[in-house]
Amino acid sequence: MTDTLLLVDIQNDFLPGGALAVAAGDTVVPIANRLMPLFPRVVASQDWHPADHLSFAEQHAGFEPFQVTEVDDLEQILWPPHCVQNSAGAGFASALEVAHIDHVVRKGENRRIDSYSAFYDNDHRQDTGLTGLLHRLGTSRLFVMGLAADVCVKFTVMDALAEGFAVTLIVDGTRGVNMHEGDTKAAIHAMRAAGAECVASGALAAHG
Numbered sequence: 001m002t003d004t005l006l007l008v009d010i011q012n013d014f015l016p017g018g019a020l021a022v023a024a025g026d027t028v029v030p031i032a033n034r035l036m037p038l039f040p041r042v043v044a045s046q047d048w049h050p051a052d053h054l055s056f057a058e059q060h061a062g063f064e065p066f067q068v069t070e071v072d073d074l075e076q077i078l079w080p081p082h083c084v085q086n087s088a089g090a091g092f093a094s095a096l097e098v099a100h101i102d103h104v105v106r107k108g109e110n111r112r113i114d115s116y117s118a119f120y121d122n123d124h125r126q127d128t129g130l131t132g133l134l135h136r137l138g139t140s141r142l143f144v145m146g147l148a149a150d151v152c153v154k155f156t157v158m159d160a161l162a163e164g165f166a167v168t169l170i171v172d173g174t175r176g177v178n179m180h181e182g183d184t185k186a187a188i189h190a191m192r193a194a195g196a197e198c199v200a201s202g203a204l205a206a207h208g
Contacts, residue, residue, distance in 0.1 A: 006145075019082040020083075053084075154191060
């Protein structure tokens, strides 16, 4: 099996102090740095929104971040503006050793629909090209980590499984938003139930 490490949205806006900070999100960076050299291929996804993206609460009069509305008949959680194209917040974490990243896939560029998964937008109207890239790389097994466990990581893992990849979630390499208590735990349970293997990064020390 050919293995690929997928880093999901390890970007400044999701780290402590960022526009949509994930608690302890910065702790995944050294884990990513330690693991990247162990894999023959490393792919990273990057949230990449236009400034007027309709997932941003400020685009909806009378709404606050984390409230829910509908956009084009799809339920949409409204977020603070984050990962705006070409902004510092959209950049990869400054401590992330990006020289090890072989390919970058951007998502969330269509202002009318959010894209939690690194594979598809939230209505599966358009793919990001990740499936085709992984096939070209000869990937059969995907190791996934990044931010956030209960949003983009979960949706990415579910789509990867649906696309036929064997998926291993690096549990200590992800942290959650936890809009509701227990969201991260529930997300990990759902990924495991769907067929993902769950491991700690230390178990991969001898990988490759």
